Amino acid sequence: MAGPVEIAPSMLAADASELGLECRAVEAAGADRVHWDVMDGVFVPNLTYGPDLVAACRPHTDLPFEAHLMVVDPDRLAPRYAEAGCGTLLIHVETCPHLHRSLAAIRNLGARPGVVLNPHTPASAVSEVLDLVDEVLVMTVNPGFGGQRYLESVEPKISEVRRMISECGRDIDLEVDGGIDAAAAARAAAAGANVLVAGSAVFGHPGGPGRAVADLRAAASSASPRA
Numbered sequence: 599m600a601g602p603v604e605i606a607p608s609m610l611a612a613d614a615s616e617l618g619l620e621c622r623a624v625e626a627a628g629a630d631r632v633h634w635d636v637m638d639g640v641f642v643p644n645l646t647y648g649p650d651l652v653a654a655c656r657p658h659t660d661l662p663f664e665a666h667l668m669v670v671d672p673d674r675l676a677p678r679y680a681e682a683g684c685g686t687l688l689i690h691v692e693t694c695p696h697l698h699r700s701l702a703a704i705r706n707l708g709a710r711p712g713v714v715l716n717p718h719t720p721a722s723a724v725s726e727v728l729d730l731v732d733e734v735l736v737m738t739v740n741p742g743f744g745g746q747r748y749l750e751s752v753e754p755k756i757s758e759v760r761r762m763i764s765e766c767g768r769d770i771d772l773e774v775d776g777g778i779d780a781a782a783a784a785r786a787a788a789a790g791a792n793v794l795v796a797g798s799a800v801f802g803h804p805g806g807p808g809r810a811v812a813d814l815r816a817a818a819s820s821a822s823p824r825a
C-alpha cells in the first residue's frame with residue numbers, strides 16, 4: 599500500500615538565483631523529495647533546467663530528486679537527468695509513442711520510472727504499463743507554468759488511477775502536480791493521491807517553507823483514506 603503522504607516542492611517557484619540554498623531550505627522544512635520541472639520550450643511553452651544545473655544542486659541536499667520531463671524527446675534526455683542525480687524520472691504519456699520501451703529503459707538506468715498524465719489524458723492510457731512504474735503523476739493543471747488554478751475536474755481520474763493501482767497490487771505512488779495548496783491537498787488526498795507537488799504554496803507561503811510543508815501534510819493526512 600502507498601506510504602504516508604509525501605510533499606515534493608517544485609523548484610519552479612523557488613528563487614532561481616539560489617537553487618542550491620533553496621534545496622537546503624526545503625530539506626530543513628521537512629519536505630520528502632525535490633521536484634525539478636524540466637521544460638524544453640517545445641512540449642510546453644516554458645524553458646527551464648538543464649541537467650548540469652540539477653547536478654550542481656545535488657550536493658546541497660540528501661533529499662531524493664525527481665525530474666518531471668516535459669520534453670518532446672524524453673528517451674534522449676532521461677539518461678542525462680539520471681546522471682545528474684535524479685532517482686525518479688517522470689515521462690509524459692503524450693510524448694512517448696513507445697511508452698513501454700521508454701519506461702523499461704528508465705528502469706535499466708537504475709532510476710524509478712514514473713508516468714505522467716495531462717489533464718485531457720484518460721487513466722486508461724497507463725493501464726498497460728502499471729507493471730513497469732513506481733509512480734503515476736496525474737497533472738492537476740496544464741503543464742508549463744506554476745501558479746495556476748487546481749483543476750477539480752481531474753479528481754475522478756485520481757480516484758480511477760488509485761483503483762487501478764490497488765487492483766494491480768504493486769506499491770505505486772500516486773502523485774498530483776499543479777495548483778496544490780492546503781485545500782487542494784485535502785481534496786487530492788481524499789481522491790487517492792499520496793505524493794503532492796507544490797511550488798507556489800511552498801515558496802509563496804507567508805510563514806515560509808516549513809509552515810507550508812506542515813500545512814500541506816496536515817491537510818492531506820487528515821483527508822487521506824489511507825492515513
Ligand code: DX5
Binds near residue numbers: 740
Ligand atoms: C507545471 C509543473 C508544476 C508546477 C507546480 O508544469 O509541472 O510542478 O510547477 O507549481 P504550482 O504548485 O505553483 O502550481
Ligand code: ZN
Binds near residue numbers: 633635666775795
Ligand atoms: Zn511538475
